[in-house]
Amino acid sequence: MVQSGLSQPEKVIGSSYNHAKFKLLTPSENSTKTPEICHAETIIVGGGVIGCAIAFELASRGQEVLLVEQSEIASGASCAAAGMLAAESEDFAHPFMAKAAHESRELLHKHKEQISAITGMDIGLRRSGFITPFRSYSDLSKYKDRRNTTSGVQQLWWDRSTVQREALWLNRDTYGAYYRSLESEVLPVSLTRAYARSAEMMGARILEGVQNVRLVVDNHGVRGIKTAKGEVCCKHIIIAAGLQGEQLMHQVGVALPSSPVKGEIMAVRFPIDQAGGRPDRTVYAEDVYIVPKANGEVWIGATSLPGRKDHSVSANSVQRLLGAASYWIPGIKEADFVRAWAGIRPSTPDGLPYIGKYEQIPGLYTAYGHFRNGILLSAITGRWIADLLEGKRAEEIGIEALSPERLNRKGVML
Ligand SMILES: Cc1cc2nc3c(=O)[nH]c(=O)nc-3n(C[C@H](O)[C@H](O)[C@H](O)COP(=O)(O)OP(=O)(O)OC[C@H]3O[C@@H](n4cnc5c(N)ncnc54)[C@H](O)[C@@H]3O)c2cc1C
Structure with a gap:
């Protein structure tokens, strides 16, 4: 069954809040056991x-x-959110933001340790690296022309045979790919x-x-x-x-001003007997991203619909995301569909x-x-x-x- 809207996309480890612990000052009430x-x-x-x-x-x-x-x-x-910490794979509006993104990604790794020491909670943060694959030399050239900046980006070029060796689950016809080993992802x-x-x-x-x-x-x-x-x-x-x-x-x-940009996203799960086809790194392609998560799911996203604030997920979008994802990772066709959901990104002018x-x-x-x-x-x-x-x-x-x-x-x- 497709679940849409604000369905929690992940199983969360750890406790929730003690809602009754505090209350705000209400002048009419003068006696309560709850601290105000x-x-x-x-x-x-x-x-x-x-x-x-x-x-x-x-x-x-x-x-x-x-x-x-x-x-x-x-x-x-x-x-x-998909929870990608795509500091090197994203194209930022400002070079300054690219630098901040690097810093923030590394800070999140430090916070992971602090959070774990304080609460014992696991945030599902992993540094598995991202692969940006290309179908052809021409696609690669267009990508290079479009990128605002690659300064500071730590990446390796993988030719076809390296891709085939390093990512057995990726489409065998892939022309080549950038591999960014420091990229990380988290359970948001x-x-x-x-x-x-x-x-x-x-x-x-x-x-x-x-x-x-x-x-x-x-x-x-x-x-x-x-x-x-x-x-x-x-x-x-x-x-x-x-x-x-x-x-x-x-x-x-x-x-x-802040305007809405709706995004639809979905999760699949690879059956145990098909685990070999499951990606072990994020694929950050031009038309789709595919993110293996710490909770065992693989998330596929996302659409980008400016001006939309609703949380519905259209069959057309699911079909489009699945089509793009299963081109890059053919094993996705055999995976179990788990759910789809939507959220609204806050953009600025x-x-x-x-x-x-x-x-x-x-x-x-x-x-x-x-x-x-x-x-x-x-x-x-x-x-x-x-x-x-x-x-x-x-x-x-x-x-x-x-x-x-x-x-x-x-x-x-x-
Ligand atoms: C499909 C999708 C995929 C995404 N993937 C990624 C990704 O891979 N990596 C990434 O970095 N980002 C990703 N994002 C973007 C990311 O989700 C947002 O940038 C981020 O969640 C914004 O966080 P926020 O705290 O500003 O807003 P929100 O998470 O929207 O939080 C705002 C909170 O304020 C509360 N609030 C609003 N008004 C009031 C009020 N008057 N009083 C009290 N509370 C109020 C709301 O209830 C809400 O809980 C994705 C977004 C979408 C939709």
Whole structure:
């Protein structure tokens, strides 16, 4: 049966949250066994991979943090992602982002160890390398012409016979392939929940099901938030609400647009007796990617449908993804279909996320618009935001190009 929508694409290892542990200050209720929160140094709005990575980084630096999520941790785009950490295989809008992606991938490997030591959780992070295959010399030439930059990319060229030797499961007619051995992949829901759980264990407070968040600001800057569950005052607010970041910024009169790009993706599983045909490395081709996951599944993605916010999965897309994937890995035709799902990537007009301090409203920070690389960029985003909160300037960190005020400088105010 095809499951679509926000179905969890992975079996998550580890515990969930103690929802009843804290509640927000509700002035009308004066007696409760649950400790009430009326103040937090920093409030993060949004419990996707970005908000949770920021909570993790801040908590690990001893900062007081409250994260509020309207639904559940990892219920937005982070639950739909393929989890590729494609720092060298992706084509970034800006060379600066390629460098950040490298750093973030390596930081994620460090976080894996930290998370495991703190919580014992397994995030399914593996460095198996990515293969980018080509059908012909002409396809290879077009690819080289199209790539923005290959500087800093660590890759080997595999000719036909090397491909046949190294990847027995890949189409025997493959002309050749790039092999990038440092590329990695992770289970995105496990990563997001593990970030949240680790942050909690280091003292952060995580509240799920907090709806109707209203930002409270005055002439001096950020004051706190009001929600359907009560209110909290704070010094800093970080908007990490993915696609909905735009609506939150609207509340304070700022237009920072983010538009939806829907992606459909699916999972198959190779039967035990067909394990030899199962890929052991990610195939990152021009028309499809195929990612063997730590949970035993192989994920195949993804479509790219700008302007679409629905979570349906069309038969046509499944057919197209399967067609492309089984060209590269013929054994996929015999694999068992597991499920398909869809998610919405948050894109921005210039292809760069909004990460930084909103100077005109002291205490307000943004971290959204990561489009197709939010899982990869989560670790470095957490570090950047924590550095800013410690008083470093965007120029010192080298992220002025990501400033949430870059569009406003061009006059885009509500
Ligand atoms: C099909 C697909 C494949 C992808 N593959 C990859 C990949 O391989 N590698 C990669 O790096 N990236 C990938 N991505 C992109 C990645 O999923 C996103 O960039 C990333 O998940 C964005 O994370 P986020 O935390 O900003 O947003 P989200 O995960 O959407 O989290 C935002 C959270 O904020 C909450 N929220 C919203 N509004 C409010 C509010 N008012 N109050 C409280 N909470 C609120 C939401 O409920 C949500 O939980 C993929 C995306 C898709 C759709």
